[in-house]
Amino acid sequence: xxxxxxxxxxxxxxxxxxxxxxxxxxxxxxxxxxxxxxxxxxxxxxxxxxxxxxxxxxxxxxxxxxxxxxxxx
Amino acid sequence: xxxxxxxxxxxxxxxxxxxxxxxxxxxxxxxxxxxxxxxxxxxxxxxxxxxxxxxxxxxxxxxxxxxxxxxxxxxxxxxxxxxxxxxxxxxxxxxxxxxxxxxxxxxxxxxxxxxxxxxxxxxxxxxxxxxxxxxxxxxxxxxxxxxxxxxxxxxxxxxxxxxxxxxxxxxxxx
Numbered sequence: 001x002x003x004x005x006x007x008x009x010x011x012x013x014x015x016x017x018x019x020x021x022x023x024x025x026x027x028x029x030x031x032x033x034x035x036x037x038x039x040x041x042x043x044x045x046x047x048x049x050x051x052x053x054x055x056x057x058x059x060x061x062x063x064x065x066x067x068x069x070x071x072x073x
Numbered sequence: 074x075x076x077x078x079x080x081x082x083x084x085x086x087x088x089x090x091x092x093x094x095x096x097x098x099x100x101x102x103x104x105x106x107x108x109x110x111x112x113x114x115x116x117x118x119x120x121x122x123x124x125x126x127x128x129x130x131x132x133x134x135x136x137x138x139x140x141x142x143x144x145x146x147x148x149x150x151x152x153x154x155x156x157x158x159x160x161x162x163x164x165x166x167x168x169x170x171x172x173x174x175x176x177x178x179x180x181x182x183x184x185x186x187x188x189x190x191x192x193x194x195x196x197x198x199x200x201x202x203x204x205x206x207x208x209x210x211x212x213x214x215x216x217x218x219x220x221x222x223x224x225x226x227x228x229x230x231x232x233x234x235x236x237x238x239x240x241x242x243x244x245x246x247x
Contacts, residue, residue, distance in 0.1 A: 009233045010205045012240075016186035017161070019207050020108055025100040025117075030092055032118055037125065 077138055081131045088128070091138060092121055098139060099146050102217070105207045106150040106199055109162055116153055120146040140216055147199065147217040154195035161190050161198070182245065189239035193232055200225060201232035 059065055079087035099120050104113040123145050124131070131141060153159060193201055199218070203209040204225065211229075215222045240246075 005237075006205070006229060006233055009236060010208070012245075013186060013190065013201075013205050013236075016183040017108075017190070017202075017206050020101075020105045021207070022101055023104045023110075023113075025097050025114075026110070028093075029096050029100075029114060029117055030089065032114075033092060033121055036118055036122055 077131070080138075081128055083128055088121075088125055091124075095139060095142055096121070099142055102143055103146050103150050105209075106147070106202060107153060107159070108202075112153060112159075116146065116149050119149045123149065143217045144219055151195055151199060154198060161187055161202075185240065185243040185245055189236050189243065189245075192239045193235055197228055197232040197235065200228040201236070204229045205232070 059069075076087050076090055080091055096117060100113055100117045103116045103120070104110070107113055107116065120142060124142060127145075131138075190198060190201065200214060203214045203217075204211065211222045211225045215225045218225070
């Protein structure tokens with residue numbers, strides 16, 4: 001493939017798709033950014049869910065652990 | 074403390090200053106890739122959101138905030154193009170060509186070219202749009218994608234090869 005072929009392709013593509021160039025931003029995006037920052041979602045790591053599931057399962061299988069756990073809390 | 078250092082330390086006022094300073098540049102860059110105003114605005118917000126969360130990884134001593142943001146923006150645009158196979162929107166001129174005095178064959182030719190561009194993978198499409206349509210220097214594309222200039226050249230050639238094949242299938246000899 002030569003540079004000439006690349007140039008030819010450039011010409012062809014530009015005949016169908018105009019370069020966007022310096023398409024101006026029509027509004028200030030800061031207010032949108034602020035609302036995005038304010039709705040930060042709290043992400044719980046997957047490992048915490050595994051620990052919670054394990055603890056729940058243990059308490060369900062061995063209910064006798066509940067008083068022991070409460071005693072140690 | 075310098076603005077960039079304050080941003081890297083997590084200062085929100087510094088982040089706002091950087092946002093106001095660079096939002097236009099980021100938007101223009103993203104717009105060149107996705108060619109859709111609403112998507113470009115969303116991706117500009119997404120870029121700064123990613124930058125905000127990654128502030129601690131920003132090396133204020135190296136500066137180059139514009140380059141860092143441009144790389145994040147390019148990745149965000151690539152993710153957008155990958156999600157649900159986003160297509161290059163038809164140009165207004167193309168869409169209206171059939172109705173105006175422009176010949177229908179020209180509109181058809183343009184439609185075929187846009188369809189061929191849409192056949193490119195997002196990775197090749199980004200490079201093809203930036204290099205062949207926007208005529209961005211290879212060095213800038215390389216920096217934005219975090220690859221070498223040679224890798225950009227390889228992608229351009231690969232993209233041109235795929236485009237030629239698709240255009241030939243559609244009966245166009247480039």
